[in-house]
Amino acid sequence: MKNKLLNIPPIPAVLFAIISVQSGAAIAKTLFPSIGAAGTASLRIGISAIILFAVYRPNLFKITPNQWKIVIPYGLSLGAMNLIFYLAIERIPIGLAVTLEFIGPLVVAVMGSKRLLDYLWVLLAAAGIVLIAPWSDNGIDLLGVLFALLAGALWAAYIVLGGKISKIMKGGEAVATGMLFASILIVPFGILGNGLNSLTPTFLYLGIALALLSSAIPFTLEMKALGQLPPRTFSILMSLEPAAASICALIFLQEHLTFNEVLAVIFVVIASVGSTITSKKTTPKID
Template sequence: MKKQFNLPPVPAVLLAIVSVQCGAAIAKTLFPAIGAAGTASIRIGISAFILLLAYRPNLKTITPAQWKIVIPYGLSLGAMNLIFYFAIERIPIGLAVTLEFLGPLLVAIIGSKRLVDYCWVLLAAMGIALIAPWTNDRLDVLGILFALLAGGLWAAYIILGGKISKIMNGGQAVSTGMLFAAILILPFGFLENGLANLTPKFLGMGVALALLSSAIPFTLEMKALGQLPPRTFSILMSLEPAAASICGFIFLQENLNFTEIMAVVCVVVASAGSTLTAKK
């Protein structure tokens, strides 16, 4: 059987980051027409369809132990994306991702045993504090809460993804998980009535969105999670705020003020420092 991905785990994570943030910028342009829930439904629904066709998982062969992890893995994946879309509907993408990083940050704290790692985590936490509601009253409070909730779901995704990658084939795990993510999200798309406004153009954008934001990055991340400890993976993912801010500026003209830029810089420096000082 041919290998489908030959990238080492770190480049795989970096490529996944760029892909996700470009997809998020595309997604936000769809919000006025079909809403955040409608966009999430198209993205996850098409992603699930693509991955099921690509990997054709045999659900009958999945063991009870695998079901016990892959179902919550998929549900956390779906909920994370839906709540994140609710967040970027209200606040800039770069800031939403920076706040969302609180989830992986907690994973990093739990998994760390060295003082230097706590220093990098503290620096990232300082960055997050710079855009907290009490220091930045121009941000929508509900959007901030959605971003923080998405961060908690992101932490669950990292932990469950690491577990399922140890006991289940990566392609089968991500395609089965995406199926349950779609089952969770689709009702919200219909309730919001955004899917009623679908046109061939929006559907085509949905396919591009599904590839960039779900099918490609989640498969790359699943590969990386099988080779990296959750702490290392979560710290690498702290590059997300920088990628998100750049994509938001390029595609959506979302400008950040000085304090907000410093918040992103703190998170990125923490990520770079932790990567340089991490043990092989």
């Protein structure tokens, strides 16, 4: 698996990662009634850590202090992002959750800009949020919305830290080490919530599939792409996440979006792509 994943060109790698992670999210939601969101997140993260350690075999004793300073928060943000996102999709449709979550990376993309056009992209994304906000009498759960926005903030941190660690550490080793700290943070929630007490062989097999689709494969591919693609290209490709999430949720879960909700997805995707395309070419270097 290791060699095949690392041989995929960066752009197809990101596209495959998007499809993989959104398909995994749909599978994860089917497990919620049986083991809960925390139990599902613990199963995914824990098995992912085992798989990645077995494949990449990182030598923890050779990691430098500077690498530890980045890979630990990288792993913690990765784990927290996944748990909070699962708590969000437990309450709201996956397509809407990813749309709201994507506000985090979008804000990072225009952060520090003083150009009017960049603020217009933010306003377009905000318009999308207004269309699906709980106050619009469409039955959207407020707590689910807040969880999705918090997951977006953690996603932004994951992108920034992933870009940094990819410059000083091999991609596979970074993901495997980061997943170790993600599991240390998340697995206790599954144990305390008794979600892991309901495991059966079937759930375990689904957990392995979930770990591969949602963590091991996409995070490895994204780490590879972060080290090879310009930030602008990576951001444009990642802008497809909300649309991909809506399509996967429709196929696997029959989650249908209303007209306003579809508009919200479109607005956020356009805002993200637009902010990336019109951003200055001199992207600040991530130190």
